[in-house]
Amino acid sequence: xxxxxxxxxxxxxxxxxxxxxxxxxxxxxxxxxxxxxxxxxxxxxxxxxxxxxxxxxxxxxxxxxxxxxxxxxxxxxxxxxxxxxxxxxxxxxxxxxxxxxxxxxxxxxxxxxxxxxxxxxxxxxxxxxxxxxxxxxxxxxxxxxxxxxxxxxxxxxxxxxxxxxxxxxxxxxxxxxxxxxxx
Amino acid sequence: xxxxxxxxxxxxxxxxxxxxxxxxxxxxxxxxxxxxxxxxxxxxxxxxxxxxxxxxxxxxxxxxxxxxxxxxxxxxxxxxxxxxxxxxxxxxxxxxxxxxxxxxxxxxxxxxxxxxxxxxxxxxxxxxxxxxxxxxxxxxxxxxxxxxxxxxxxxxxxxxxxxxxxxxxxxxxxxxxxxxxxxxxxxxxxxxxxxxxxxxxxxxxxxxxxxxxxxxxxxxxxxxxxxxxxxxxxxxxxxxxxxxxxxxxxxxxxxxxxxxxxxxxxxxxxxxxxxxxxxxxxxxxxxxxxxxxxxxxxxxxxxxxxxxxxxxxxxxxxxxxxxxxxxxxxxxxxxxxxxxxxxxxxxxxxxxxxxxxxxxxxxxxxxxxxxxxxxxxxxxxxxxxxxxxxxxxxxxxxxxxxxx
Numbered sequence: 001x002x003x004x005x006x007x008x009x010x011x012x013x014x015x016x017x018x019x020x021x022x023x024x025x026x027x028x029x030x031x032x033x034x035x036x037x038x039x040x041x042x043x044x045x046x047x048x049x050x051x052x053x054x055x056x057x058x059x060x061x062x063x064x065x066x067x068x069x070x071x072x073x074x075x076x077x078x079x080x081x082x083x084x085x086x087x088x089x090x091x092x093x094x095x096x097x098x099x100x101x102x103x104x105x106x107x108x109x110x111x112x113x114x115x116x117x118x119x120x121x122x123x124x125x126x127x128x129x130x131x132x133x134x135x136x137x138x139x140x141x142x143x144x145x146x147x148x149x150x151x152x153x154x155x156x157x158x159x160x161x162x163x164x165x166x167x168x169x170x171x172x173x174x175x176x177x178x179x180x181x182x183x
Numbered sequence: 184x185x186x187x188x189x190x191x192x193x194x195x196x197x198x199x200x201x202x203x204x205x206x207x208x209x210x211x212x213x214x215x216x217x218x219x220x221x222x223x224x225x226x227x228x229x230x231x232x233x234x235x236x237x238x239x240x241x242x243x244x245x246x247x248x249x250x251x252x253x254x255x256x257x258x259x260x261x262x263x264x265x266x267x268x269x270x271x272x273x274x275x276x277x278x279x280x281x282x283x284x285x286x287x288x289x290x291x292x293x294x295x296x297x298x299x300x301x302x303x304x305x306x307x308x309x310x311x312x313x314x315x316x317x318x319x320x321x322x323x324x325x326x327x328x329x330x331x332x333x334x335x336x337x338x339x340x341x342x343x344x345x346x347x348x349x350x351x352x353x354x355x356x357x358x359x360x361x362x363x364x365x366x367x368x369x370x371x372x373x374x375x376x377x378x379x380x381x382x383x384x385x386x387x388x389x390x391x392x393x394x395x396x397x398x399x400x401x402x403x404x405x406x407x408x409x410x411x412x413x414x415x416x417x418x419x420x421x422x423x424x425x426x427x428x429x430x431x432x433x434x435x436x437x438x439x440x441x442x443x444x445x446x447x448x449x450x451x452x453x454x455x456x457x458x459x460x461x462x463x464x465x466x467x468x469x470x471x472x473x474x475x476x477x478x479x480x481x482x483x484x485x486x487x488x489x490x491x492x493x494x495x496x497x498x499x500x501x502x503x504x505x506x507x508x509x510x511x512x513x514x515x516x517x518x519x520x521x522x523x524x525x526x527x528x529x530x531x532x533x534x535x536x537x538x539x540x541x542x543x544x545x546x547x548x549x550x551x552x553x554x555x556x557x558x559x560x561x562x563x564x565x566x567x568x569x570x571x572x573x574x575x576x577x578x579x580x581x582x583x584x585x586x587x
Contacts, residue, residue, distance in 0.1 A: 036279060043276070120265060126320075127269035134277035137420065142279065 029146035036139035043131040061112040072098045202348040212388035235351040256287035256309045274331045277418040293439035294432045297449035298330040301340040325425030332414025338407045349400045356393040404471040413494035426482035433475035
C-alpha cells in the first residue's frame with residue numbers, strides 16, 4: 001500500500017520535472033527566436049547610421065549630384081522613422097535602391113574609389129550587409145530549432161500555448177540584399 | 184544544431200569519464216607498487232584525484248588570459264583592424280552568441296588562429312599576422328567561423344579539462360617511473376606470490392595508462408576539430424571559404440614561433456614545428472588535429488548544402504565512418520535559409536542561384552508560397568501546417584482565406 005503511494009508520488013514528481021523541463025525549453029526557444037528577430041533590426045539601424053558617412057564621402061567628389069544626395073537623405077529618414085514591419089520593408093527597399101545609385105555614381109570617380117576613406121566605408125557597407133544576412137540566417141535557424149522542439153512528441157502535448165514561428169525570407173530582395181559595391 | 188552538439192557532448196563526456204577512470208587506475212597502480220594492500224590502492228587513487236584537482240584549480244585561477252599571454256597575443260580594436268573585427272562580429276551574429284568575443288592578434292608570420300575562453304561570454308578569438316596577410320575576406324570568415332564554432336560548442340572548457348587529466352596522468356607516470364628506478368627493488372623483494380601478480384598488473388597500468396590517455400585526448404581533440412569545421416560551414420553557409428583557408432594555411436612552410444605543446448591543440452591547424460618542416464607528419468592517432476587534406480576534402484564534398492547534416496554526410500562519404508549518429512542531425516533544417524552573401528558582389532550571383540535551387544527543392548517537397556498583400560514578404564510554408572500560418576510573419580497582417 002505505502003509502496004504503491006510512494007511509486008505514484010515518484011511518477012507524479014517525474015512527470016512534473018519533465019513538464020517543467022519541456023516548458024522551459026520551449027520558452028528558451030521562443031526567446032531565442034525573438035532575440036534573433038531583434039538582431040535584424042539592430043543591423044538595419046547600423047546601415048542607417050552608415051548612410052550619412054557614405055554621402056559625405058561621395059559628395060566631396062561629385063558635388064553636382066546634389067539631387068541624388070537629397071533623395072538619399074530623405075529615404076534614409078523615412079527608413080529610420082518607419083514603424084511596423086510593412087513600412088520598414090518598403091523604406092529599406094527604397095534606401096537600397098538609392099544606395100545603388102550612389103554606388104553607380106562612385107564608378108565615375110576612380111580617385112574616389114581608391115581613397116582610403118571610401119575603402120574603409122566599403123568594408124563597413126559590405127560588413128553591414130553581411131550582418132543583416134547573418135542575422136536573418138540566425139533567425140531562421142532559431143525558428144527551425146524552436147519549431148522542431150515544439151512539434152516533436154511528446155513535447156507537442158505541452159506546446160499548445162506556443163505559437164508556430166514562421167521561417168521566412170523576403171522576396172522583395174531589395175530590402176535586405178547586398179547593394180552593388182564593386183570591389 | 185545545438186541539441187546535436189549537446190548530444191555529441193555526451194560522447195565527449197564519456198571520453199572524459201574514461202580518462203578519469205584511467206587517472207584513478209593510475210593512482211591505484213602507484214599505490215599498489217609503493218604501499219601494497221587495499222588501503223594503499225584507495226589512497227593512491229585519492230592522491231591522483233587530488234593532483235588533478237590541484238592542477239585544475241590552478242588553471243582555473245590562471246585562466247584564459249594565461250593562454251593568451253603564453254601565445255603573446257595582443258588585443259586589437261576596430262580602429263586597428265576593421266576587417267578582422269567586423270568578421271568576428273559578423274560570425275558572432277551568425278552563431279547568435281550573446282557577446283562578441285574579444286579579438287587578439289599574434290605577431291607571427293605563420294598563418295594560424297585559435298579560440299580561448301571557457302565560457303562563451305569570456306571568449307576571445309586570436310589570429311596570427313601571417314593569417315591576415317595571406318587570406319582574403321571569405322577565407323578569414325571561414326577561419327573565424329571555425330573558432331566561433333569552438334566557442335559555441337564549449338570546446339575550450341572541454342579540452343582544458345581533458346588536457347589537465349592527461350597532464351596529471353603523465354605527471355604521475357613520470358613520478359612512478361622515477362621512484363621505481365630509485366627504490367623499487369626494495370619493495371618488490373618483500374612481496375609474495377599473490378603480491379607479484381598485483382605488482383605486474385599495477386606496473387602494466389602505470390605504463391599503459393599514459394599512452395591510452397593520450398589516445399583518448401587526441402581522439403577527442405580531432406573530433407572537436409571536425410565539429411568546429413561543421414559549425415564554421417554552417418555559420419558562413421560557405422564551406423569553400425574554410426576549405427580554401429585550410430589549404431593556404433597547411434600549404435605554408437613557415438615555422439611557427441609559438442612552439443609550446445600546451446597551446447598547440449588550440450590552433451586551427453597544428454603549428455608547424457621545425458622538426459615537422461623536415462620530416463613529414465607523425466601517426467594520425469597521435470595528432471591533435473585531423474589531417475588538413477582530409478578536412479578540406481570533407482568540406483568540398485558538402486555539395487550545395489551547408490548544414491550539419493550535409494557535413495556529416497560528406498564526412499561519411501569521405502571516411503566511411505560516421506562522426507555521430509545521422510539521425511541526430513536530421514532535425515536540423517538549414518536549407519530554408521538562404522546562404523548569406525560572403526562578401527562584395529563576387530558572391531552575390533552564386534547566392535542568388537543557390538536560393539533558386541533551394542526554392543526549387545522546397546517547391547518540389549510541397550512548400551507553399553504565401554505572399555503578403557500588404558508588405559510584400561513571402562513566407563515559405565512547409566507542407567501540413569498551412570492551416571497554422573494565418574498571418575504574415577513580418578507585418579502580422581492576416582492572409583486572405585484562399586491560398587496561392
